Amino acid sequence: MTSTLITNIAELVTNDPEADDLLGAIPDAALVVEGSRVAWVGRAVDAPDADERLDVGGRAVLPGFVDSHSHLVFAGDRAQEFAARMAGESYAAGGIRTTVAATRAATDEQLTAHVARLVQEMRRQGTTTVEIKSGYGLTTRDEARSLAVARQFTEETTFLGAHVVPADTDPAAYVALVTGPMLEAAAPHAKWIDVFCERGAFDDDQARVILAAGRAHGLLPRLHANQLGPGPGVRLAAELGLTAVDHCTYLDDADVAALRDSGTIATLLPGVEFSTRQPYPDARALLDAGVRVAIASDCNPGSSFSSSLPLCVALAVREMRMTPAEAVHAATAMGARALGRDDIGALTPGKRADLMVLDAPSHVHLAYRPGVPLVRSVWLGGRAAV
């Protein structure tokens, strides 16, 4: 097994939970990769020998971003709807239904090529693990093939048949489909099951039923909740002890207390608020209350067609008053925990060597230099991928 010493690292973010600082940052550092794993981290002056040696020229090295929430399996785009929304105009054409129609009409090959393009785009921005949901098929065939496509790119696949009730469909009949034949077809391709628990989508009773059915098929439950307004979703997530609940834009004190007490991670998706001009979730209040916070992109063609976790980090700092360290931690270590993963999201011995080299001397530059493509190279499982 070949070992590589990566050295001349101005700042190495390890996310070591035993360190004194949140990021476990080591200045003037080095890291040894052996095979697909991190074998050693520490000060460069103390580094052991290795078969190969890479000098990164005084740059920062961070764990790759773990994007725990995306909707990459779709066809078409909704640029005109976006432009109309930004102009404050109503837009008659179909919203999510436009994407559902385009997705159903696309071939597997077209969907696969589209996901491949977006995953590559994410990698170039430092994302080394991405969760991908279905949810634009909304038929048994289209949900199952959406997940089969997603599975080619990640083991973090999520069945989201319960994204929205399709047009001209009885809600009860649709829940029966989602928890019956659709789930049967989807489960072999999925790790997670998710429900959009929001007024106009699925209520908390329906969410309970759908998540329970998924669990019975071996899927792990998660939820979209409290994105568009207050609601019962976040408290349901806490009650069920879910690993994570996503969006968390409209929370009251009881929601915050429930998250704190349950340990359920609040996954915030600031690209959505940027792209819809909605108010941002109050990350500062969540963190100050002791809630665990992750950040993800929610990359999708309707409410956030950004694949950029660097932008999400900058927004987390500018708009949600997280520190740069908290934002980076939320997009790496906490993203990993939101996916129930302990092999990624950190650069300590034994972890997967998924990392990025920044064209900058520290993680702060991700927020200090917004919009700038700072990711210089990316390693996946110990090999340079970008």
Added chain:
Amino acid sequence: MTSTLITNIAELVTNDPEADDLLGAIPDAALVVEGSRVAWVGRAVDAPDADERLDVGGRAVLPGFVDSHSHLVFAGDRAQEFAARMAGESYAAGGIRTTVAATRAATDEQLTAHVARLVQEMRRQGTTTVEIKSGYGLTTRDEARSLAVARQFTEETTFLGAHVVPADTDPAAYVALVTGPMLEAAAPHAKWIDVFCERGAFDDDQARVILAAGRAHGLLPRLHANQLGPGPGVRLAAELGLTAVDHCTYLDDADVAALRDSGTIATLLPGVEFSTRQPYPDARALLDAGVRVAIASDCNPGSSFSSSLPLCVALAVREMRMTPAEAVHAATAMGARALGRDDIGALTPGKRADLMVLDAPSHVHLAYRPGVPLVRSVWLGGRAAV
């Protein structure tokens, strides 16, 4: 002279002022480059023959961004000051004085290498022309060498000795220096002269004197004004008939009327408001009043260390309520006009072939896909540069 046909362009933004729409956008378009210039634009089906042919695969082609306001000649960074500001903490260490000290201490070679890196970073994000100011030297020697460094990269160089009064310096004596020996040394390397006309920097009387001195040395006047609060700068710019006045964050009705009547371009710098958490200028009100608006980066280590005009376009749409078309026009055609240039900022016959190919089918995606590095390739003077 070799000609190249660029074809299969989903959307060609020409900025042709005679077109019906602001961007002079042509769908299913082609463009012929001859030498360094655009020779022909139109529908692909009507395209003439050319020596070479490039198929851009159904992507959008736009004029390169014209970034009419940047401060790239400096050394060091102020990441910790940024992080403190975002955390709402005061930061004792020196602000701009930190950058002045680092810049003075740097060698010409270090400054040149640093500017080269930032200009290359800008190019990769679609900027084909950049204005570069001095202003971190504040001695005759350091202002002159800052401009000599900048001149290696652009003809749009600006003498900004009147950036701030250096520590322990009498303001009147400093104005005498700026309008005397410093101007003498700077003028051979500069096209423009600029003053930071703001409370705490230079007042309108000082600005008049400094701009008049610059004019007498053949420099073209411009101003920083109304960034940090209301003030006389914008009205002074209008009275003097300046080409452009930059920042324009705090304007009253009289300021807006003065800009409208004078035709002076208001150059907005939304990266500053993003990075300082200040309120954004009201671009919508300016446009609705008939004021001409440009957008630029203000890339500098203190208040906006972003070189990204794609981010500025997205912020212009999200935060300043410009349409995507207005924002793109402001960052291309209006940037060119803010520099008094009629050879760039548009892709019509005779203009310089400075252009970018987006990994997207239309200009809307620059706002619809915030943070994503969408610039696929860049041509400078008819040659692929990125």
